[in-house]
Amino acid sequence: MHIDKYEKFFMRVSAVFLGLAIVALVLSVVGHKAALPEPAERIDPELVRSTAPFDEPGLYELDNGDYEAVLVASAWLWDGIDEDFVIPAGSTVHFKVTSVDYIHGMLIPETNINAMVIPGQVTEVEATFHDPGTYTLLCHEYCGAMHHTMGAQFTVE
Numbered sequence: 563m564h565i566d567k568y569e570k571f572f573m574r575v576s577a578v579f580l581g582l583a584i585v586a587l588v589l590s591v592v593g594h595k596a597a598l599p600e601p602a603e604r605i606d607p608e609l610v611r612s613t614a615p616f617d618e619p620g621l622y623e624l625d626n627g628d629y630e631a632v633l634v635a636s637a638w639l640w641d642g643i644d645e646d647f648v649i650p651a652g653s654t655v656h657f658k659v660t661s662v663d664y665i666h667g668m669l670i671p672e673t674n675i676n677a678m679v680i681p682g683q684v685t686e687v688e689a690t691f692h693d694p695g696t697y698t699l700l701c702h703e704y705c706g707a708m709h710h711t712m713g714a715q716f717t718v719e
């Protein structure tokens with residue numbers, strides 16, 4: 563079978579890049595302990611509203627001065643964020659979030675918060691809010707007809 567010289571060349575180049583990709587993958591898993599993200603906890607999505615701490619979503623001050631925000635995502639609301647969600651500038655907030663229905667996304671622009679919120683799993687992320695202002699928590703995973711309205715605001719003062 564005749565294979566054109568250019569086709570041979572590109573097959574060799576492809577094989578080299580495939581080999582490099584496999585080496586990079588093995589090095590990242592073995593050398594750098596790269597792994598798929600794991601949920602912080604698992605939870606029965608049907609029992610979220612009766613399971614602590616999600617039975618009382620909201621903002622809680624911790625002993626060390628940080629805050630814990632317990633949030634429940636549902637179409638198309640974020641339970642746990644209301645007008646009382648006000649924190650001083652420089653605060654670190656540990657978000658503990660789950661969903662009761664669909665997969666939602668959790669994005670707070672201009673912070674490092676960008677996570678999936680999946681029924682049956684507890685997502686834990688944290689951010690330190692240095693700058694005063696109004697922050698918006700958005701759902702960035704399409705979750706139905708009113709997805710574009712699924713946002714909540716809180717204040718850093």
Ligand SMILES: [Cu+2]
Nearest residue numbers: 701703705709
């Ligand atoms: Cu959504």
